[in-house]
Amino acid sequence: MKRRTFLQLSGMTAAGALLAGCQSKNEKLIPYLIGPDEGVTPGRATYYASSCAFCPAGCGILVRESEGRAKKIEGNPDHPVNRGRLCARGQAVLQELYHPDRLQQPLKRSGARGSGEFTRITWAEGLGLLTAKLKELQQEHSTDGLALLTPQLSGSLATLVTAFMRSFGSSRHVSYELLAPDWLRLADRQTFGQAGLPFYDLAETRYLLSFGADFVENHLSPVQYGNAFGRMRQGRDTVRGHFTYIGGRMSLTCASADRWMPARPGSEGALALGMARLILEEKLHDKSALAANGLRPEELLGRLKPYDLPRVADMTGLAKESIAEVAREFAGTGPSLALAGESVAFQSNGPESVRAIQLLNMLAGSLNRPGGIYPAAAPSGPDNSFTQLMALIESMQAGRIKLALIKGDPVHAIPPATGFQQALDKVPFCVSFATLLDDSALQADLILPDHAALESWGDVEPLAGSRRPLYGLMQPVVMPLHDTRQFGDVLLAAASQLGGAPAAALPQKSWLEFLKGTVAKRVSGKMGEKFEARWVDLLRRGGQFESNRGPDNVYRRASASSLPDPARPRFAGDETQYPLHLQVYPSSAFTDGRGAPFPWLQQLPDPMSCVVWDSWIEINPVTAAGLGISQGDLVEVASPRGSLRLPAVIYPGIRPDLVAIPLGQGHKGGGRYARERGVNPLALLVLVEGSEHQPAWNATRVRLTRVSKSGELVTAGHPQGSYRSDLIGI
Amino acid sequence: MSDKRIPVSKSDTLMNDEMLSSLRPPGLAWYALIAFLGAVVAWGLFAFGYQITRGMYVTGLDRPVMWGLYIVNFVFWVGLSHSGTMVSAILRLSQANWRRPILRAAEAMTVFSISVAGLFPLIHLGRNWVFFYLIPYPNQRGLWPNFRSPLLWDAMAITTYIIGSVLFLYLGMLPDLAVVRDRSSGWRHALFRLLALGWRGTAHEWTVYHKASTLMAALIIPVAVSVHSIVAWDFAVTVVPGWHSTIFPPYFVIGAILSGVAAVITLMIIIRRAFHLEEYLTPLHFDNMGKLLLVISLLWSYAYFVEVQTTWYAHEPIEWEVFSFMSGRYTVPLLVMLLGNSLLPITALCFKRVRRSIGAMLVITLLVNVGMLIERFLIIVPSLSHKNMPFVWGSYRPSWVELSITAAAFAGFALLYAFFVKLFPMVALSDVRELEARSVSVPLGRAELPSIAGKE
Amino acid sequence: MEKLTSPYKWGMVIDLDRCTGCGACVVACQAENNVAICDKKEIAEGRNMHWLRIERFWVGEYPDVRVRFLPVMCQHCHDAPCEPVCPVYASYHNPDGLNGQVYNRCVGTRYCGNNCPYAVRVFNFYQHEWPKPLENQLSPDITVRPRGVMEKCSFCIQRIRRVKETAKGEGRLIRDGEVQPACAQTCPAEALTFGNMADPESRAARLARSPRGFQLLEQLGTHPSVIYLKGGGREHVG
Numbered sequence A: 001m002k003r004r005t006f007l008q009l010s011g012m013t014a015a016g017a018l019l020a021g022c023q024s025k026n027e028k029l030i031p032y033l034i035g036p037d038e039g040v041t042p043g044r045a046t047y048y049a050s051s052c053a054f055c056p057a058g059c060g061i062l063v064r065e066s067e068g069r070a071k072k073i074e075g076n077p078d079h080p081v082n083r084g085r086l087c088a089r090g091q092a093v094l095q096e097l098y099h100p101d102r103l104q105q106p107l108k109r110s111g112a113r114g115s116g117e118f119t120r121i122t123w124a125e126g127l128g129l130l131t132a133k134l135k136e137l138q139q140e141h142s143t144d145g146l147a148l149l150t151p152q153l154s155g156s157l158a159t160l161v162t163a164f165m166r167s168f169g170s171s172r173h174v175s176y177e178l179l180a181p182d183w184l185r186l187a188d189r190q191t192f193g194q195a196g197l198p199f200y201d202l203a204e205t206r207y208l209l210s211f212g213a214d215f216v217e218n219h220l221s222p223v224q225y226g227n228a229f230g231r232m233r234q235g236r237d238t239v240r241g242h243f244t245y246i247g248g249r250m251s252l253t254c255a256s257a258d259r260w261m262p263a264r265p266g267s268e269g270a271l272a273l274g275m276a277r278l279i280l281e282e283k284l285h286d287k288s289a290l291a292a293n294g295l296r297p298e299e300l301l302g303r304l305k306p307y308d309l310p311r312v313a314d315m316t317g318l319a320k321e322s323i324a325e326v327a328r329e330f331a332g333t334g335p336s337l338a339l340a341g342e343s344v345a346f347q348s349n350g351p352e353s354v355r356a357i358q359l360l361n362m363l364a365g366s367l368n369r370p371g372g373i374y375p376a377a378a379p380s381g382p383d384n385s386f387t388q389l390m391a392l393i394e395s396m397q398a399g400r401i402k403l404a405l406i407k408g409d410p411v412h413a414i415p416p417a418t419g420f421q422q423a424l425d426k427v428p429f430c431v432s433f434a435t436l437l438d439d440s441a442l443q444a445d446l447i448l449p450d451h452a453a454l455e456s457w458g459d460v461e462p463l464a465g466s467r468r469p470l471y472g473l474m475q476p477v478v479m480p481l482h483d484t485r486q487f488g489d490v491l492l493a494a495a496s497q498l499g500g501a502p503a504a505a506l507p508q509k510s511w512l513e514f515l516k517g518t519v520a521k522r523v524s525g526k527m528g529e530k531f532e533a534r535w536v537d538l539l540r541r542g543g544q545f546e547s548n549r550g551p552d553n554v555y556r557r558a559s560a561s562s563l564p565d566p567a568r569p570r571f572a573g574d575e576t577q578y579p580l581h582l583q584v585y586p587s588s589a590f591t592d593g594r595g596a597p598f599p600w601l602q603q604l605p606d607p608m609s610c611v612v613w614d615s616w617i618e619i620n621p622v623t624a625a626g627l628g629i630s631q632g633d634l635v636e637v638a639s640p641r642g643s644l645r646l647p648a649v650i651y652p653g654i655r656p657d658l659v660a661i662p663l664g665q666g667h668k669g670g671g672r673y674a675r676e677r678g679v680n681p682l683a684l685l686v687l688v689e690g691s692e693h694q695p696a697w698n699a700t701r702v703r704l705t706r707v708s709k710s711g712e713l714v715t716a717g718h719p720q721g722s723y724r725s726d727l728i729g730i
Numbered sequence B: 001m002s003d004k005r006i007p008v009s010k011s012d013t014l015m016n017d018e019m020l021s022s023l024r025p026p027g028l029a030w031y032a033l034i035a036f037l038g039a040v041v042a043w044g045l046f047a048f049g050y051q052i053t054r055g056m057y058v059t060g061l062d063r064p065v066m067w068g069l070y071i072v073n074f075v076f077w078v079g080l081s082h083s084g085t086m087v088s089a090i091l092r093l094s095q096a097n098w099r100r101p102i103l104r105a106a107e108a109m110t111v112f113s114i115s116v117a118g119l120f121p122l123i124h125l126g127r128n129w130v131f132f133y134l135i136p137y138p139n140q141r142g143l144w145p146n147f148r149s150p151l152l153w154d155a156m157a158i159t160t161y162i163i164g165s166v167l168f169l170y171l172g173m174l175p176d177l178a179v180v181r182d183r184s185s186g187w188r189h190a191l192f193r194l195l196a197l198g199w200r201g202t203a204h205e206w207t208v209y210h211k212a213s214t215l216m217a218a219l220i221i222p223v224a225v226s227v228h229s230i231v232a233w234d235f236a237v238t239v240v241p242g243w244h245s246t247i248f249p250p251y252f253v254i255g256a257i258l259s260g261v262a263a264v265i266t267l268m269i270i271i272r273r274a275f276h277l278e279e280y281l282t283p284l285h286f287d288n289m290g291k292l293l294l295v296i297s298l299l300w301s302y303a304y305f306v307e308v309q310t311t312w313y314a315h316e317p318i319e320w321e322v323f324s325f326m327s328g329r330y331t332v333p334l335l336v337m338l339l340g341n342s343l344l345p346i347t348a349l350c351f352k353r354v355r356r357s358i359g360a361m362l363v364i365t366l367l368v369n370v371g372m373l374i375e376r377f378l379i380i381v382p383s384l385s386h387k388n389m390p391f392v393w394g395s396y397r398p399s400w401v402e403l404s405i406t407a408a409a410f411a412g413f414a415l416l417y418a419f420f421v422k423l424f425p426m427v428a429l430s431d432v433r434e435l436e437a438r439s440v441s442v443p444l445g446r447a448e449l450p451s452i453a454g455k456e
Numbered sequence C: 001m002e003k004l005t006s007p008y009k010w011g012m013v014i015d016l017d018r019c020t021g022c023g024a025c026v027v028a029c030q031a032e033n034n035v036a037i038c039d040k041k042e043i044a045e046g047r048n049m050h051w052l053r054i055e056r057f058w059v060g061e062y063p064d065v066r067v068r069f070l071p072v073m074c075q076h077c078h079d080a081p082c083e084p085v086c087p088v089y090a091s092y093h094n095p096d097g098l099n100g101q102v103y104n105r106c107v108g109t110r111y112c113g114n115n116c117p118y119a120v121r122v123f124n125f126y127q128h129e130w131p132k133p134l135e136n137q138l139s140p141d142i143t144v145r146p147r148g149v150m151e152k153c154s155f156c157i158q159r160i161r162r163v164k165e166t167a168k169g170e171g172r173l174i175r176d177g178e179v180q181p182a183c184a185q186t187c188p189a190e191a192l193t194f195g196n197m198a199d200p201e202s203r204a205a206r207l208a209r210s211p212r213g214f215q216l217l218e219q220l221g222t223h224p225s226v227i228y229l230k231g232g233g234r235e236h237v238g
Ligand SMILES: Nc1nc2c(c(=O)[nH]1)N[C@H]1C(S)=C(S)[C@@H](COP(=O)(O)OP(=O)(O)OC[C@H]3O[C@@H](n4cnc5c(=O)[nH]c(N)nc54)[C@H](O)[C@@H]3O)O[C@H]1N2
Pocket: A041, A042, A043, A044, C140
């Protein structure tokens, strides 16, 4: 250092020290002395547009990449579904790519099923094994002995899978997901006579009435609706949208509501009809809308006779006054919007309740209007994949399935009450296409590991994301890390090795070629040089987001549609023996369990319970006190089907006769972060009698017993401090 | 009143012998003590090594309780260090003659406890290996430490205090070192010859010596006061509820003197017993020290009451929250603290019989320091546990590492002391002898007060 | 030598009426800033490393019960209690009004952590590891902090710097909305608005003037750069 500099510095330091008491001088001193903000070297990064395939919402993403590695996932601002925003899960998908326990090459089972003992094989061996099994089926003329179980697919992969199964000669492709909105498609079909899902114009509504639709965390398109909710609240200058939530458990979505109506489980449909009756009685309904839907108020009122206010109040356990008040507000504050959600749908009377809620939208004139409800341009999906699943399970039980191909983790995410897990044992050969050794892969005889999403090609049609058709593309943003192959490529390779009909139906050399073919069909019809330019452009932007085709589709009540009649709900388990209702709900981080392997999500405190790295059961404080249970105690939950032990969370936002357990934990596999962590509440669920073909996952009753005080519960918030917002004045 | 300050019947040589008895070759007991203390210190060093190699997670610290037992120790040991220099300087300046036999023990205690105290901020650093960033030295990056930080003030104050109290101790010891020099042989003789700086005991030397002692005593008092005020500023200048309190500096100083005086008494009792100095440390000394302790305990109680009272009266929600949490979660320690620092000394020390009972004084003074240790804990930990943001409230429990290092601090302190007594004259020989030369007894009412004939 | 004055005073507006408590911002921050992965034990010990947390408060009793969410990151106080107490200037104020943190300088006294009334400073009690190949996700733009040092939200200073350099290259000031910290960028509900408070026309500055605006622990006089907008409604229950 030069002497001058030294003197300068000494001078400044002395001045700094002298003036220290009265003035903040170091802000001048420090930048002079140390150059850039410490350790900050903004480097050059590249962004690749792609799509999030973690959940069916299919948000658009931009992946930041530097030095050949994916660094961060951000929302694609041009994507109409998520407008540059992302949920916690979408960002954690990065950890799928770099998960330390990823499957790195094909594996063949060497120990007993479920033992986790596998030997490494090459892709040639793996594919050979798969084709050999397929050929066996062909030789035995029992191609229907092939079953394919996948999540609900969209886009080109759905096309490929259908083509493969058809050309092979098997009808047993079941695309089942625990949380798939089949129930909503069914309700749409029954009420409006058209397949599909609704698009809610939540941002523009003034009165939002959610019957258990948890659009902030999971319902249909959470980022889109989370964003719309923000705009509904504070996006307009003069209007702040009102939000009332109905449901026995205060969900994350409900936590943002202005009013909470903790209706008795299964009574939501009756509540909707009670409100409908009151609206009609008081002539608050939209007359022209009713006429347009072919409904006569008097006739309707006559049909709604049984749903008088005192009876509905009695059924729901809510105050008459508040029911009437909400009904009047809903009808009187246009535009208003009523949403039906999973906790309603997964009751024994779910489908009817959902339709009852749709009726409210009709009465308020909310169909096809801004701030109301429109048909979404979503791809159609199955109305009841559960029936298909049950049929498949029956075939498996009967030994008719010889070869099962499994994409996804059904062993974890299908309730054992269906008998799926036992039935799988009867299938002589199972192939998994997992990326981690998940619960299903543990049961497989052959694992042909898929690429991680960020290494994959693909396309995504966002679920219920828009009124106009749109689709997103997925492109690899890094070179594949391991010796893995994409599911599509494996199917194409198998088809080609099989020869015959499959090879003829699927002549494409690679999944990319197949994908480009389907995309070409969409955009221009032909592949070729012109398309290549278009393709590059689509990849750069992340998909096709505008469409010339307007949203021509509208909702109109089908004339054949009957009026909904939500009967008294049925529950599994005797009330005296099992005094409490059990609600299982998708964790906001893990949904049905697919998020559990990612440490960022495990570490993310659950927004409502603040629990990290675990499962828990939510109990009303009064109920808990009655049972001698305090926060963090280990409790045993017993249902007619089984019992589980997990820590208790004292939860002021739940009905005293209801307890709730989040889904998503309790994996046997799934890598180091998910394995043997928490419990899977699906084990408790019972198929309610008379509802065997209707997934009534919230209709099981349970009993609680305190086991000990060591539930090993870890929460991010201080248990007492969490009640002391008075100290910070918020 | 028949207390004698010095056994005049004894010969000079005998008295010198007795007062220097601690310098006799150590016995088995001493070696056993050293071995034990050494083992504890070694264990503490191991614990510290463990902490350095593993990380701060081996402590019980967390968010929001980022300071724990180490800082408790720091404040406690700084407090203890007020014993000696401060007490001895005050007594020296106020010419209280009964002080003479205890000076040395007290001053040595200051040096050792402030040294132990000074270690704790370093032990507690997340990156001890770069502790030199705290030191103002010209460096290549041209970056100085932040003089606005009370930690820097601490560093300065403590360094000054260490230097000052070492000088103070040394200065007081100078004539004694000469005595020991003349009575020793071998390496000791060489050492003491060096240390005695050629002291011959001429009148001129004595005059200069007295001037220097008085000056040093006058200088060291403000330093001592400032040291604990500054330690109090570590807390008072923050915005932590329960810390942000204007009374902290005087309150800390009073607490420090309380703990220091109590520690001196405890030490007197131990030394008296260990080196058979019953005739030099008489009940009179304990009586006087007891009175001092009583006064300081009253002061402390007043300060504590004022602190709690203002919290209660203002009823600032978060301050009150901290106080309620502290009294609810730490009820037993709180009561022990109040008993040890306030109730017990105030009631018991009113009685002369108690003040003159060595056993009672031992119990009381030990309890005072237990109370003071608890007090430091109750100031630091509960305030941090329930800071401003209720969602991140927390708790703290010291880990074995922190407990080991604390134990090692006590052992290390004792170890230093054990070496010191074997090496240096424990009783301020020349001070005592000087008094003998001048002392007369002045009857005052019923009491016979020690006085001196001439001015010091 | 950097300029001593700056045309920027960065600030954040958090609309509690929009915030749904979803936690997307928490993961975004963790991803952007190489924030350590903390296992269950570590969090049980009170040593979570998140730079941004969503505080959740229960108010009232069933059925008259509500939840309030409060996202809390470093408030970048203009009179930051964490700054004067740091003996080594590891916690300092930069000309843009940010509270900066120099990891290399920090000796780990944790004094700043005590004196931050918002409890947003997190200390590296552990030496954090990213099991291979998870370390590939680490951003090269910022350091991975070693054990023994304090860290906290930086308002994504690397993003600010990047845009600053671009703007400087083009000889202009940073445009409103050009810098987006990771949390604000991802927030589905658009509850977080970041911007230059020195520009009265920036979106953040305009929002900050809302009558719903307030600052956390205002009474302490820390003058935070984060302005909260009160959540409304929630008066009916039943
Ligand atoms: N052990 C060892 N040490 C050596 C040498 C050796 O051979 N062995 N070689 C010596 C020699 S010859 C040299 S030149 C030096 C090189 O030493 P460095 O200058 O340290 O070079 P790199 O190690 O390449 O690291 C440069 C950093 O810049 C980042 N970076 C990459 N691209 C960009 C960009 O576009 N913008 C910005 N801002 N940052 C970017 C990278 O992520 C990386 O962190 O090392 C010297 N030291």
